[in-house]
Amino acid sequence: MYLKLVLFTCLMAFCAVVLSAYARLSDAGLGCANWPACYEENALKERQPPQAGAARGHTSWQWKLHSQVVQLLGILAIAVCGLAWKKRKELRQSPLLPTLLVGLMIFMALFGILAFSYLPRPVIVSVHLAGGIAMLMLLAWIALRHTAPASAVNAGEAQSWRGLAWLGIALLLAQIMLGGWVSSNFAALACTGFPLCQGALLPPMDFSYTLNNSGLPLSVERLTAIHWMHRAGAVITVAYLGWLSFGIMAVKSLRNIGQAMLGLIALQSALGVANVLLGLPLLVAVLHNAVAMLLLVALMVLSFRLQERKI
Secondary structure: OHHHHHHHHHHHHHHHHHHHHHHHHHHHOOOOOOOOHHHHHHHHHHOOOOOOOOOOOOOOHHHHHHHHHHHHHHHHHHHHHHHHHHOHHHHOOOOHHHHHHHHHHHHHHHHHHHHOOOOOHHHHHHHHHHHHHHHHHHHHHHHHHOOOOOOOOOHHHHHHHHHHHHHHHHHHHHHHHHHHHHHHOOOOOOOOOOOOEOOEOOOOOOOOOOOOOOOOOOOHHHHHHHHHHHHHHHHHHHHHHHHHHHHHHOOHHHHHHHHHHHHHHHHHHHHHHHHHHOOOOHHHHHHHHHHHHHHHHHHHHHHHHHOOOOO
16 A cells, blocks of 8 residues: 555656656746747746736646646655655654655745745756755655565675766756756747757857846857756766666666666667757657656666665
8 A cells, every 4th residue: 555655646746746847847938829929928028027015927737737737746755655654663664755755845835935926937946856856866765775686686796887877867866957947947948959959069159157247138148058067967967877877787687677768868868869950849858858857767676686685
């Protein structure tokens, strides 16, 4: 019962992150009738400094659906935490992680209430994205603690790959946050070619950035720098995770995880290129976010399988 509840809550966390991306990208103008003009108009509108007491309300059905899923997620998180405390002796697991999950939910709720009307869009998007990812990771780890591994990993092999797996998670998290930074700053159109950006490997860029620019649009050079950083991060992340996938595929008990990771990396790379070449179709952009979450969960499974455990 507890494991089923945790798995369902984990699924809801995944849906909440993907729905958040869908609602955010719809607000940005992806999929609108007069693309890309609407995207540029929304960029100018969202760059306006927020007025205290004047909430920028989300009334679209996408945000309403996302809000309902988040509310359900909050109820489920409380249920998971309650059961973890009530059955802690039976489960033989510390209820610390479920408690942290509820604490994170409370923080995110307070942040949404208190900061939404005062902070600029990039900060709000980044905090919400980081919070959603943290909830998904916590739930995935809680679920993994209550599932037995299919087969044991040799202690020597596990030790050699453990740190490399966590480094892969760190790289992927940084890349996901860079993607959120591109989206929140409306920098997706800064580079419309591939593999070059504006016809050059190193186009004119300005890496200076300020959150307070009086509502003025970011310069082309600044937008290009944001987009280019995400591209450079993608090259590093794909290269490293690809190498990691091939490496763990050589370990018999980890071969399935390595194959799954390699497939997700290939799909994620294809979706990223398609976003650029096809002009940011809404479905492709949302799938790009969803596959990133699946890849993160796959890396969590790998890291769990590699952790030290008493036999």
